[in-house]
Amino acid sequence: MSRRALYLFAAPALALYGGFFLLPAVQGLRYATTDWDGYSPAFHDVGAANLTAVVSNDDLFRNALTNNLKFLLVVVLGQTALALLLAVLLAARGRGSTWLRALFFLPTVLSSVSVAFIWKFVYDPNFGLANAVLDAAGLDRFESSYLGDESTAILWVAVAQIWFHAGQMMIVYIAGINQIPEELYDAARTDGAGRWQQFRHVTWPMVAPATALVVAYTTLQSFKAFDLILGLAGNPPRSGLDVLATRIYSTFANSQLGYAAAESIVFMAAIAVVTFLQNRAARMAHG
Amino acid sequence: MTMSRRNLLGLAAGTGAASLLAACAGPGGESTKPGETGGEISFAHWRAEDKDVFEQIIKDSKLAVRQDISPSNDYQSTALQKLRGGTVGDAFTAFRGAQFLDIAKAGVWTDLTGKPLTQRYEPALITAGAQDGKQLGVPYQLVFNTPLANRDLVTETPKDWDGFLALLDTLKGKGVTPIAWPGGDAANAGQLLNVMVVNNAPTDDALGRIETGEAKVTDDWFLTVLKQYQQLTPYFQKGATGTGSDAALALFAQGKAGLLATGSFQVSGVRKLGAKFPIDLLAPITTTADKARYEGVFNATFILGVNAKSAKQDAALAWLDRLSDPVVAGVYANGTAQHVTVKGVEYTNADLKALAPWLSRKTALAPRFQFSNLDVRGAVENAAVQVVGGKSPEQAAEAAQRVVDQKR
Numbered sequence: 001m002s003r004r005a006l007y008l009f010a011a012p013a014l015a016l017y018g019g020f021f022l023l024p025a026v027q028g029l030r031y032a033t034t035d036w037d038g039y040s041p042a043f044h045d046v047g048a049a050n051l052t053a054v055v056s057n058d059d060l061f062r063n064a065l066t067n068n069l070k071f072l073l074v075v076v077l078g079q080t081a082l083a084l085l086l087a088v089l090l091a092a093r094g095r096g097s098t099w100l101r102a103l104f105f106l107p108t109v110l111s112s113v114s115v116a117f118i119w120k121f122v123y124d125p126n127f128g129l130a131n132a133v134l135d136a137a138g139l140d141r142f143e144s145s146y147l148g149d150e151s152t153a154i155l156w157v158a159v160a161q162i163w164f165h166a167g168q169m170m171i172v173y174i175a176g177i178n179q180i181p182e183e184l185y186d187a188a189r190t191d192g193a194g195r196w197q198q199f200r201h202v203t204w205p206m207v208a209p210a211t212a213l214v215v216a217y218t219t220l221q222s223f224k225a226f227d228l229i230l231g232l233a234g235n236p237p238r239s240g241l242d243v244l245a246t247r248i249y250s251t252f253a254n255s256q257l258g259y260a261a262a263e264s265i266v267f268m269a270a271i272a273v274v275t276f277l278q279n280r281a282a283r284m285a286h287g
Numbered sequence: 288m289t290m291s292r293r294n295l296l297g298l299a300a301g302t303g304a305a306s307l308l309a310a311c312a313g314p315g316g317e318s319t320k321p322g323e324t325g326g327e328i329s330f331a332h333w334r335a336e337d338k339d340v341f342e343q344i345i346k347d348s349k350l351a352v353r354q355d356i357s358p359s360n361d362y363q364s365t366a367l368q369k370l371r372g373g374t375v376g377d378a379f380t381a382f383r384g385a386q387f388l389d390i391a392k393a394g395v396w397t398d399l400t401g402k403p404l405t406q407r408y409e410p411a412l413i414t415a416g417a418q419d420g421k422q423l424g425v426p427y428q429l430v431f432n433t434p435l436a437n438r439d440l441v442t443e444t445p446k447d448w449d450g451f452l453a454l455l456d457t458l459k460g461k462g463v464t465p466i467a468w469p470g471g472d473a474a475n476a477g478q479l480l481n482v483m484v485v486n487n488a489p490t491d492d493a494l495g496r497i498e499t500g501e502a503k504v505t506d507d508w509f510l511t512v513l514k515q516y517q518q519l520t521p522y523f524q525k526g527a528t529g530t531g532s533d534a535a536l537a538l539f540a541q542g543k544a545g546l547l548a549t550g551s552f553q554v555s556g557v558r559k560l561g562a563k564f565p566i567d568l569l570a571p572i573t574t575t576a577d578k579a580r581y582e583g584v585f586n587a588t589f590i591l592g593v594n595a596k597s598a599k600q601d602a603a604l605a606w607l608d609r610l611s612d613p614v615v616a617g618v619y620a621n622g623t624a625q626h627v628t629v630k631g632v633e634y635t636n637a638d639l640k641a642l643a644p645w646l647s648r649k650t651a652l653a654p655r656f657q658f659s660n661l662d663v664r665g666a667v668e669n670a671a672v673q674v675v676g677g678k679s680p681e682q683a684a685e686a687a688q689r690v691v692d693q694k695r
Contacts, residue, residue: 039371039393059690060662124534125526148471148529150676234472234531235360236661239669253364254661255389 031261038257050262061263063239064247065270067154071243072222072274074158079218080211082166087173088203101174105167112164116231119160123147123232147232150240157232157241161225169214176210177203212282219278223271244270327351328602331369331376333362334589336555340622347618348609350602352378360474363661370395373596378603381424381590383415384656385664390592396423397593397600404604404611412628415652416590426587427610427619429626431551431645432481432653433583434466436569437562440545444569446576448515455522458545465522467544469535470672477655477668479548481584482570483512485651495657497667498695504667504688505681513680515573516671528676536560550586554638555624566638568645583645586653587628666690 032050036043054061086104090097107115122129123146131143146156180203188198226245233241236250244267251260328351330341335356345352355375357365363382367389369375381387390396399405400422405413408425416424440463445451455465469475484494487508496502503509524530524538532549539547540560546569547553554566570583591610593603609615616629621636626646634640658664670687674680 037389037392039367039389053693057693059686059693060666120531123529124531125529126524126534126538131526143525145471145526145529145676148526148676150528150673150678153529234474235358235364236473236665238471238473238665238672249364250661250665254385255367 028261028264031258032265034258035256036258037255038252039255043258046258050259051265054259054262054266060239060242061244061247061266064242064244067241068223068243068270071154071158071161071225072219074155075161075222075225076215076218078158078162079166079169080214082162083169083214084173084207084211086166086170087177088199090170091174091177101167101170104170107164108168110164112227113231115160115164116228119163120232122160123156147241150238153233153238153240154243157225157229160232161222161228164228165218165221169218172214172217173207173210176207180206208282215278215282216275219274220271223267223274326599326602327353328377328597328599328606329353329355329375330606331355331357331362331366331379332589333357333359333366333380334623337619337623340619343622344609344615344618348606348615350606350609352606366390367393367395370594371596373594373598376594377597377599378606379592379594380427381592382656383426383586383588383590383653385659385661387415387424387590388418388659391418391423395592395595397595397604398423399425399593399607402604404608407611407613407630408628409630412587415587416592424590424592425607425611426590426628427616428552428589429585429587429628429646431568431583431585431642431650432478432655433550433568433570433585433645433650434479434482435539435547435549435551435553435557436567437539437542437545438565438567440542440564441567441569445572447572447579448574451571451573452518455519455545459522461545463542464524464538464544466519466524466546466548467530467535467538468523468527468548468675469530469532470523470528470675471530472532472535473665473668475532475535475549476672477664478550480512480668480671481651481653481655483515483573483671484654485581485584486572486574486579487512487515488654491651491654492657494654494667497691498658498660498663500692500695504670504684504691510680510684512573513670513674513684515571516674517680519571520675523675528672551642552625554642558624558638565641568642580649581651582648583650584653585645585650586656588656660694662694663691666694 033045033047034043035046090101121127125131125143125145125148128146130146134140134143144152147153184202184206185198188202193201224245225243226249229237229241229243229246236242236253237246242250244263248260248263248267251263330352332354333356335358338354338356341354363386366376366379366381366386370379370390371393381390398421400420405422405425412429413422413425415426416422440458440461441454443454445454458465468479488494489508490496493502493508497504497509520527524535524544535544535547535549536553536556537560538544540557540562542562542564547557551568557566568583570581572579572582591607593600593607597603610619611629613629613631616627617632617634619625620627620632620634620639624636624638626634626639626642634643655664655668658667666687670683673683673686
């Protein structure tokens with residue numbers, strides 16, 4: 001087969017990538033320097049004014065960034081820890097573990113809208129499951145308005161996100177754990193290592209590649225948590241639940257496409273910075 | 288019969304191409320040239336709860352109309368982009384305020400000035416659909432953005448703020464939630480602001496003046512509004528800032544709340560949940576009786592229009608003409624428990640009859656729709672929610688004013 005024919009195979013994918021990703025990305029850079037509303041035939045160049053405003057003079061964007069970072073931190077730590085714990089407990093093959101793996105994986109196959117609907121029911125202050133359970137247990141002093149509490153609302157969404165995706169990450173960890181040679185555990189046991197020490201000195205370092213994958217994927221998921229938040233918080237979300245993706249969408253809906261494009265650029269920069277820091281941290285953690 | 292791999296790939300490619308073409312053709316594969324009145328038209332709106340009534344009207348009219356319905360908040364966000372394409376919303380609706388203005392700016396409304404159908408509406412009620420002397424759309428619904436009252440529980444109508452607080456105490460004494468308020472639902476949480484503002488505001492356009500910078504959230508009159516929200520806080524249901532619209536509706540429909548702080552557009556929803564009690568409207572009068580200018584708030588919304596980008600404008604106009612017929616408007620009104628702006632409609636629905644006196648009462652046009660910037664509106668409305676959540680009125684106002692200054 002000629003080399004030219006090989007390129008032809010890639011052409012459809014490249015055309016789609018170019019048309020639906022590269023071109024809009026370049027257009028986005030251009031729009032970010034304009035005051036275009038998204039529908040008028042004319043617009044004005046505003047230079048770097050949009051980007052400057054996003055970075056230095058936009059409380060709503062700063063609030064969304066803060067919420068997003070809180071959400072990211074809780075989800076990455078919580079989801080990674082829970083997924084690893086479940087994987088360690090369920091890595092051994094057996095009927096019970098297979099059934100439990102399927103059970104924990106189940107939320108992953110649900111749509112975000114369904115998950116939002118379920119957790120809306122859980123968090124409703126008057127008819128919801130969470131307050132009903134606390135009430136029944138005589139712990140009504142811990143009852144909350146959950147999504148209505150500005151300072152903690154995003155953390156409650158993070159709980160829903162962890163429930164939604166921990167099962168998926170558990171499967172990644174189980175695959176990683178199953179790759180670890182049994183001899184390493186035999187050697188550790190021979191040296192007198194207990195279960196915790198086996199985990200600390202064998203499992204944890206050996207699942208480093210899986211951890212890197214889980215953390216990277218979870219980070220992206222956290223930045224892109226758009227439909228779950230809109231499902232739980234409504235559109236537009238209130239300030240306690242606004243994250244970068246929903247903020248950009250609100251700006252777009254407010255007929256400020258140029259400004260929304262500038263917000264998107266800062267959004268991409270934030271993802272790049274967080275990913276870079278994570279890679280550095282992962283390298284340091286695993287020597 | 289055997290099939291080679293080449294044949295199989297050919298068959299797959301052919302099937303794929305056919306599927307693609309079929310998909311591109313759209314539902315029904317119908318094509319209509321500009322100016323043609325035939326073919327199905329799309330009617331874009333946000334009221335899923337009215338779908339059955341519209342279907343009945345479509346069936347009776349023998350017009351080919353397809354309803355394209357989006358949830359209200361999504362409609363607010365995305366309708367303009369869809370309408371500009373011209374394939375959705377040959378006939379469409381719009382919210383009063385920001386959306387109406389954006390659609391006008393984008394040139395999507397068709398000028399209805401002088402069309403016979405406009406003569407069928409109450410002139411004073413369709414001004415929200417006019418701009419620069421042109422009647423771009425016709426507001427169809429006449430709703431009261433005034434709290435609903437369960438008249439089995441709420442037996443008095445206070446004439447001032449102290450009287451209103453006394454009523455709330457009485458309701459609390461009866462063991463019910465005085466006010467069910469969907470503070471967790473941005474779209475409906477803001478409805479209460481309408482009635483909290485109209486008598487406190489120094490002018491009828493005070494909220495609009497906040498957006499233009501002529502007034503501030505930190506002005507005394509708005510601080511009074513926020514302080515009154517603070518006073519209302521113990522009378523809302525528990526977790527009010529996290530309560531969604533459906534939950535607040537359920538509290539009221541089940542007789543567990545005396546007032547529902549949304550509006551008449553939820554009457555049919557309350558009835559659908561089985562409520563049998565008599566429903567009235569009752570706005571908090573936020574001043575002393577002698578200073579009160581309004582008894583409540585109304586809005587003329589659900590603005591009907593014909594899409595200037597549509598290839599089926601004549602058919603879309605015929606659909607609007609049909610909806611403007613007093614008999615058809617009556618079917619819509621009585622079927623959805625909403626008043627309409629069409630003249631000469633006979634209201635037979637018991638709730639509409641009961642609320643009919645409000646058509647002639649002293650009500651103000653809903654002020655929250657004076658905002659044309661949704662971020663500014665969100666900031667101002669969120670200040671009230673934050674006060675209920677425990678923030679001081681002064682702090683909430685200052686934070687909101689910062690956003691207004693940045694965004695206007």
